[in-house]
Amino acid sequence: MKLKSKLLIIAGSDSSGGAGIQADIKTATALGVYAMTAITAITAQNTTGVKSIVSITPREIFKQISFSAQDIKPSSVKIGMLHNVGVIKEVIKAIKKHKLKNIVIDPVMVAKGGQRLISNSSINFLREKLFPYALLVTPNIPEAEALINKKIKTLDDIIKAGKQILKFGPKFVLIKGGHINKSIIEDVLISKNNIKIFKNKKIKTKNTHGTGCTLSSAIASFISRNYNMNESCRRSIQYVHKAILLNPKFGRGHGPINHMALLN
Ligand SMILES: Nc1ncnc2c1ncn2[C@@H]1O[C@H](COP(=O)(O)OP(=O)(O)OP(=O)(O)O)[C@@H](O)[C@H]1O
Numbered sequence: 396m397k398l399k400s401k402l403l404i405i406a407g408s409d410s411s412g413g414a415g416i417q418a419d420i421k422t423a424t425a426l427g428v429y430a431m432t433a434i435t436a437i438t439a440q441n442t443t444g445v446k447s448i449v450s451i452t453p454r455e456i457f458k459q460i461s462f463s464a465q466d467i468k469p470s471s472v473k474i475g476m477l478h479n480v481g482v483i484k485e486v487i488k489a490i491k492k493h494k495l496k497n498i499v500i501d502p503v504m505v506a507k508g509g510q511r512l513i514s515n516s517s518i519n520f521l522r523e524k525l526f527p528y529a530l531l532v533t534p535n536i537p538e539a540e541a542l543i544n545k546k547i548k549t550l551d552d553i554i555k556a557g558k559q560i561l562k563f564g565p566k567f568v569l570i571k572g573g574h575i576n577k578s579i580i581e582d583v584l585i586s587k588n589n590i591k592i593f594k595n596k597k598i599k600t601k602n603t604h605g606t607g608c609t610l611s612s613a614i615a616s617f618i619s620r621n622y623n624m625n626e627s628c629r630r631s632i633q634y635v636h637k638a639i640l641l642n643p644k645f646g647r648g649h650g651p652i653n654h655m656a657l658l659n
């Protein structure tokens with residue numbers, strides 16, 4: 396397979412291989428994109444839970460981004476969880492230094508179990524200082540609620556929340572509807588002049604470990620290959636859907652999805 400473009404991934408490591416930087420690299424590779432990485436944290440985890448997290452220093456994160464990007468210029472960037480203000484500052488410094496473009500931010504801040512993973516001051520900093528550099532941000536419903544300090548219940552609420560998040564500066568917002576309890580999931584792409592709703596059947600399975608990471612790196616991969624935003628989201632949502640359907644049933648907890656799904 397010919398590698399068609401280059402993606403820089405800024406995210407944490409998941410030792411179980413289903414989410415985080417491991418999911419991001421598998422996704423980019425499956426979609427024909429060359430992956431580079433800046434690791435922000437190392438987790439010891441499996442499909443049943445997280446055992447420990449070790450953070451990498453902000454300076455070391457800056458160096459990983461800067462040293463790789465100055466040699467191989469990324470065509471797009473995927474940013475996952477950034478755990479504190481110091482890290483966000485260094486990432487912004489690197490974005491400016493290398494004029495990084497096509498930035499997709501997955502604003503991970505709420506764990507699958509509902510616990511907040513980052514502080515309010517980090518959420519504010521992320522939204523005020525990093526979002527202006529984003530082409531796209533991809534919050535799920537609890538993350539969108541934390542970003543606008545309002546509850547989201549209906550499709551109308553989702554659209555209003557998206558419009559509000561656009562004011563922080565990203566060109567597009569994709570709000571993932573998986574957390575609303577319905578048999579059809581609606582993922583909603585919002586930009587200044589357009590709203591596009593992607594509808595899919597909710598698959599009954601506990602094996603959805605890493606769907607959020609996979610979706611955002613798939614979108615960043617398609618963007619790096621010059622697909623437009625609508626088409627990148629459509630293809631990526633379809634990819635994640637198929638990857639869940641073909642999940643390998645590994646592990647005793649929330650198992651991984653199948654990143655090679657499109658190739659089957
Ligand atoms: N059970 C499911 N069936 C079908 N599609 C799903 C299912 N769960 C998630 N998805 C899809 O996966 C993508 C990622 O959405 P999800 O809501 O899982 O993100 P997330 O909450 O950020 O995930 P994560 O917990 O991995 O961070 C969306 O396109 C969503 O529609």
Ligand SMILES: [Mg+2]
Pocket residue numbers: 501503535607608
């Ligand atoms: Mg997520």
